[in-house]
Amino acid sequence: MIKRILLVIVLTFIGSGTLVAQERLIEKANQKYEEYSFSPAIDIYKKVLEKGFVTSDMLKKLGNAYYFKADYAEAAKVYKRLVDEYPTDLAPEYYFRYAQVLKSLGNYSESDAVMSKFTQMTSGDERAMAYRSERNYLEEIKANSGRYELKTFAYNSPYGDFAPSYYKQGLIFSSDRDTGNLARYRHTWTSKDFLDLYKVNVDSVSNNLVVKLGENINTRLHESTSATTKNGEVIYFTRNNLLDTKSEKGKKGIIRLKIYRAKLANGIWTEVEELPFNSDSYSVAHPALSPDDRTLYFASDMPGTLGESDLFKVTINQDGTFSSPENLGNTINTEARETFPFVSDKEILYFSSDGHPGLGGLDIFATKIAFGDLSGKIANVGEPVNSNLDDFTYIFNEETREGYFASNREGGMGEDDIYAFKEIEPLVLECIQQITGTVRDKISNEVLVGATVMVINEDNVEISNTITNSNGDYSLTVDCNQGNFVRASTEGYTPAEEYLGISDGKPKIIDFYLERETITAGFGDDLAKLLQLSTIYFDLNKYNIRKDAEIEIQKVVAAMEKYPSLKIQVNSHTDSRGPDAYNLWLSQRRAEATVNYMVSQGISKDRLNGEGYGETRLVNSCGNGVKCSSEEHQLNRRSEFIILE
Known part of the structure; x- marks a missing residue:
């Protein structure tokens, strides 16, 4: 026991x-x-x-x-x-x-x-919503596939090579190839030697050797993913956070990534500095520049990040300082990984993600971001650039239609390899163009409220429409990947339209000036009614032309300029208040003042005549001794523009 x-x-x-x-x-x-x-x-x-x-x-x-x-x-x-x-x-x-x-x-x-x-x-997860709305994503990827011809990149090694970026006539890329670093400097995330930056002139036969960047850029830890300005004099690159050559760990002992900037002076990279929005509490990595070098894009898991990593941007000010980071939003970013941005000269953002529907692992996606619009459709660039493993660090020259990317797909020389490609057919991205303008009467320049403005495609099918507001203004969008007609119309006017071909999507202003439909008019017709003029008012006991009256008379002037044979007589009238003889004299002075104003605007005197009728042609029963309202009397104080010829 x-x-x-x-x-x-x-x-x-x-x-x-x-x-x-x-x-x-x-x-x-x-x-x-x-x-x-x-x-x-x-x-x-x-x-x-x-x-x-x-x-x-x-x-x-x-x-x-x-x-x-x-x-x-x-x-x-x-x-x-x-x-x-x-x-x-x-x-x-x-x-x-x-x-x-x-x-x-x-x-x-x-x-x-x-x-x-x-x-x-x-509920509300961007990835789930994308999956529900894009259940045919494999068909969409298939439609975008087959547009690339992959080529061999001659400078891969048996190690890891990735992150190509354009630099002058060649490339800068990141590699953990054998450079003599001691084994103790191995990166434990991937069990590989620490990464350094290399450059190669891919367009020159005589200068095609891979050369390591200088010691001011490369250190004993990681350097990867770079971007240089168009003139090649400023470089942004990713590095482990360092202080006096010793790695500084953030929370939980994690070594974070930071973006650094350096300047080229006499062939040497100098003034290496970390960017002010770096932190020991989160990573900031993978820089990319806008076509004008004024905006820096990057990936980060900083506070405000939607997923494991998001894409952000900052403005680079003229003095070299930076604005606060701005998240690119939940159309681009998901709850998963968005990383490795690149912006083409036509302002197409390419990036890698495993949050948007793809073939597996990280896929490369594209979206237009011109004019600050970050809400465009996200497109998978398709096979053979994308595979069922990780595809990333995509760059593209839209002039030559050639580019590079990296992948850990099967068949490569190392674990990560760079691939060159030629784009045979362009990727068709959603292109939304903003169209605004005003609709007016062509003769009077009067704004036309409630006019219809519609978008019609080349098959004469109406796509969308809107109506003008109280100022005659309208706003709508068109698909700038195809030709469209923008047409304005309203009752009593001949429609007008403008054709818009395929474009780069820049906002456009189109103002329409509509002509009235043909109206039978002849001797004795009142041009004021045909032009829908507002009442031309005079101050009490005065006959000078007021500012508000000038606007209406200018419309008559415009009609006479358009129709040189038109002759008119200006008939002026008063209400019944005041002595009859005085009213007759006052109306004659007002008719003559109107004629003289039109002559001052360039209308020949022999095309005009003025006649005052006083109170002899009232339009209502408000004669002498009849009690009427001020509004009723106003109806009789009027001017007519009678067609003589």
Whole structure:
């Protein structure tokens, strides 16, 4: 009995000792995981699993470690085990990542099933909404595929090569190729040598050697993803956060990424400085410049980030300072990873993402961002640039239709390789052009309120319409990837239209001046009624032309300029108040003043005549002694423009 008790005690001690040892290993693995040192974390987790010790938390971290290392086959195995064994202990994010790795392995039907589960578990998630609205995303990707011819990039190595960027007549790219660095400077995230920046003149046969950038740029830790100004004199690049050549760790011991800037002087990069919006609490990486070098785009997980990493931008001021970072918004950014931006000369933003519907892993997407519009449709650039693994750091020269990108797809020389490409057919992106303007009467210049302005395509099909507001203004949009007619019309006028061909989408102002439809007019007709003139008023007991009357008379002047044979007589009238003889004299003076004003505007005197009728032609019953309102009397104080010829 005593032996049995001793045996139980020994076994219990051994078991508890084993448990303590496993817990210590897991604690060490978790520490590596929190530091983003995924490779050693994986090694430790695997040892613990081999001992038969397993928890859902450990499987989650192991699956994520494989996922962020882009080892999608192993990640799929771990995520499947999680889904099968711990379905009630999983946040939606694990279903999303499981769907992504299945897609990377080509299991699209299984991926869709898991993604459907993800959408059921979430509400308002950008990725779920995109999946629901783009269930035919594979067809859309197929439509964009086959437009590229891939070429060999002669400067790849058996190591990792990625992040090409244009520099003068060549490229700068990042590599962990053997440069003599000691093994102790290995980056634990990927278990590779630390990255440095290299340059190569890809257009020159005689100067095509790969050359490492100077020591002011490259250090003993990471340098990657660069962008240079058009003149090649300023470079922005990504680096681990450093202080006095020693890495400074942020929260939880994580080494963050920062963007640095340097200037070229006498062939040497100098004045290396980190940008002011860097932080030891989050990463800022992967710079890209706008065509005018005045806006810097980058990826970050700073506060305000929607997902694991978002795309941001800052304005570069004339004095070299920067505006505050601005998130590019939830049309571009999702709850997953958006990273590696590039902006073409036509202001098309290319970036990598695993949040938008793609083929698996990181895919390359494109969207127009001209004129600050960040709401355009996001398009997957398609195969063969995109694959079921990670495709990233895309750059493109729209003049030559050539470019480069990197991928960890099968068949490469190293784990990451740079690929050159030629675009055979352009990618058709959503192009929304803003059209604004005013609709007016061509003769009188009067604004036309309530006029209809419509967009009609080249097949004569109405696409959209709007009406002018109280100022005669309108605003609408057109698809600038195709030709359109913009047509204005309103009752009583002949419609007018303007054709807009395929364009770059810049806002355009189109003002319409509509001509009245042909109206039978002849001797004795009142031109004021035909032109819908407002009443021409005179001050009490005065006959000078007031400012408001000038506006109406100018419309008559415009009609007489348009029709040189037109002759008119100006008939002026008064109301019945005041002596009859005085009213007759006053109306004659007002008619003559109107004629003299029109002559001063260039109308020949022999085309005009003026006649005052006093109160002899009242339009109502407000004669002498009849009590009428002021409004009723006003109807009689009028001028007529009677057609004589």
